[in-house]
Amino acid sequence: MTDDALPQESVDAVIYRRGSTRRFARKEMSFVQLSTILESTAGAIPADFIAPSGSPLTELYIIVHAVDGVAPGTYAYRRNERALEPLRQGDFRREASALGLGQELPGDASFNIYYLSDLEAVARRFGERGYRAAQIEGGILGGKAYLASYALRCGATGLTFIDDDVTEFFSPHAAGKSVMFLMAIGRPRRREAD
Numbered sequence: 001m002t003d004d005a006l007p008q009e010s011v012d013a014v015i016y017r018r019g020s021t022r023r024f025a026r027k028e029m030s031f032v033q034l035s036t037i038l039e040s041t042a043g044a045i046p047a048d049f050i051a052p053s054g055s056p057l058t059e060l061y062i063i064v065h066a067v068d069g070v071a072p073g074t075y076a077y078r079r080n081e082r083a084l085e086p087l088r089q090g091d092f093r094r095e096a097s098a099l100g101l102g103q104e105l106p107g108d109a110s111f112n113i114y115y116l117s118d119l120e121a122v123a124r125r126f127g128e129r130g131y132r133a134a135q136i137e138g139g140i141l142g143g144k145a146y147l148a149s150y151a152l153r154c155g156a157t158g159l160t161f162i163d164d165d166v167t168e169f170f171s172p173h174a175a176g177k178s179v180m181f182l183m184a185i186g187r188p189r190r191r192e193a194d
Contacts, residue, residue: 024108024155025189028066033152034111035082037185038062040148041113041141042079049126049133057122057134058115058141058180061087061170063096066110066186076173087173099166100159100182110154110186113145114166116177138180145183155188 042060050056060077062084064070073089097107106112115138122130142158149156159182166179 022105022157023189024105024110024184024186026066026108027110027187028068029110029154029186031067031069033154034064034067034070036152037145037148037154038077038113039082041145041183042077042082043144045137045140045144047133047137047140049129049137057130057137058117059174059177060141061114061116061174063092063106063112063114064110065091065093065096065107065112074170076170087170095169099161099169100184101162103159105157106159106182106184108186108189109184113142113183113185114161114170114179115141115181115183116167116170116174116179118176119178120176134178134180142181142183145185149183149185154185156183156185158182159184 038060044050044056056079060079062075062077064072064075066072070084071086071089072091074087074092075084076087078085093107096109096112097104100106117134117138119131119134122134126133146156146158161179161182163179166182167174167177
């Protein structure tokens with residue numbers, strides 16, 4: 001990703017302008033937009049629960065519906081390689097809506113990011129604090145995706161989900177993991193004049 005692909009607007013301006021998207025237009029986003037958002041959300045956060053290993057507690061799983069140059073389907077994001085690992089190809093708009101408690105938003109978005117965590121491994125590392133740490137990380141990373149989306153003049157919204165169904169949907173790759181957060185990202189559909 002080149003510096004000229006990055007938004008030039010200040011963080012304050014983006015925060016002032018942002019708000020949860022309530023309707024997506026089912027329009028395609030660019031690969032650069034997807035990459036920028038993934039880079040933004042997958043970056044390290046300064047938190048004591050990440051140190052000393054530096055290993056994140058969540059992994060990113062994506063359902064792509066409409067991104068230029070990326071086949072519709074499911075993916076796991078490999079942070080170290082900055083690459084999408086294909087899991088299954090196909091149109092999963094209906095399934096995305098079902099995973100998001102039957103809401104249209106995740107089915108209408110250009111793509112969805114699910115933040116999953118291996119809670120057993122996290123509990124071994126942190127004890128009772130582990131679940132809260134994974135929840136906090138998922139929320140912070142989702143917030144970073146939110147701001148990156150709005151900086152790129154796209155829409156985003158955090159959503160509720162059906163925990164076990166998300167894990168099953170991304171399995172066998174996601175077997176044993178639990179979902180912490182869901183972000184739906186796409187082109188906002190403007191309200192028609194009355």
